[in-house]
Amino acid sequence: MKPTIALTKGRVEKQFLKFFASLSYDVEPLINKGRKLRVETDDFLFVFAKGVDVTTYVEHGIADLGIVGEDILAEFQPDVYNLFPLPFGECRMALAKEKGKEWPEGKRRIASKYTNITKEYFKQKGESVEIFKLEGSVELAPILGLADGIVDIVETGTTLKENGLVVTDEFMHFSARCIANRSSLKIKRNELAKVIEAFQRGLTVK
């Protein structure tokens, strides 16, 4: 049976396809998949899902390998092998606030998609914090007065800048990662070794 690879839809998918094509794999069926969420190529079965769901499919052995942002691994800590970094999806986790505004004296109100990372960050600092869970456009929260600041991914810094926010601390560095199901690595050792070697060749070529 062909190995199954769960691929994070969207930004990670686009960058992965470029990387995968550079390893001389056929990406045509993946590029022209339309709205299909399950696509077979000569070598693999690909399934397309949100990052956190990629980890769920890999953890439960539905997918043998997964391509997912390290931010998702840090936030949800799934029980998978975190094999190696991939040469794309680089970003940082940052604490940011409105430019020209001071943090409040007491408990800070922080909006984030990453509530576990946020909780852990403030725990390490020994500070209590009020966390507001948002699903996106987190930069809006301080502007609209829901929170004093945010914990979110920063890449170019454009989103922060264009919304009047500044970084006050950067505390984690991420890239996309290749993850694997624990038993697949034993049971499908030969099939997976080939693709893992190809990925790693791609990393050294870069």
Ligand SMILES: Nc1ncnc2c1ncn2[C@@H]1O[C@H](COP(=O)(O)OP(=O)(O)OP(=O)(O)O)[C@@H](O)[C@H]1O
């Ligand atoms: N600005 C960025 N620069 C680099 N990598 C990013 C950036 N934003 C997100 N990522 C990485 O890409 C992954 C997927 O992000 P993407 O924006 O495609 O989906 P999402 O945040 O889940 O949003 P959506 O709800 O639109 O799917 C993130 O988990 C992270 O690893």
Ligand SMILES: O=P(O)(O)OC[C@H]1O[C@H](OP(=O)(O)OP(=O)(O)O)[C@H](O)[C@@H]1O
């Ligand atoms: O530093 P930058 O290059 O501007 O990138 C950072 C932005 O990218 C991500 O948002 P995304 O595009 O995933 O949208 P979202 O707000 O819906 O999560 C992240 O949440 C930031 O908003």
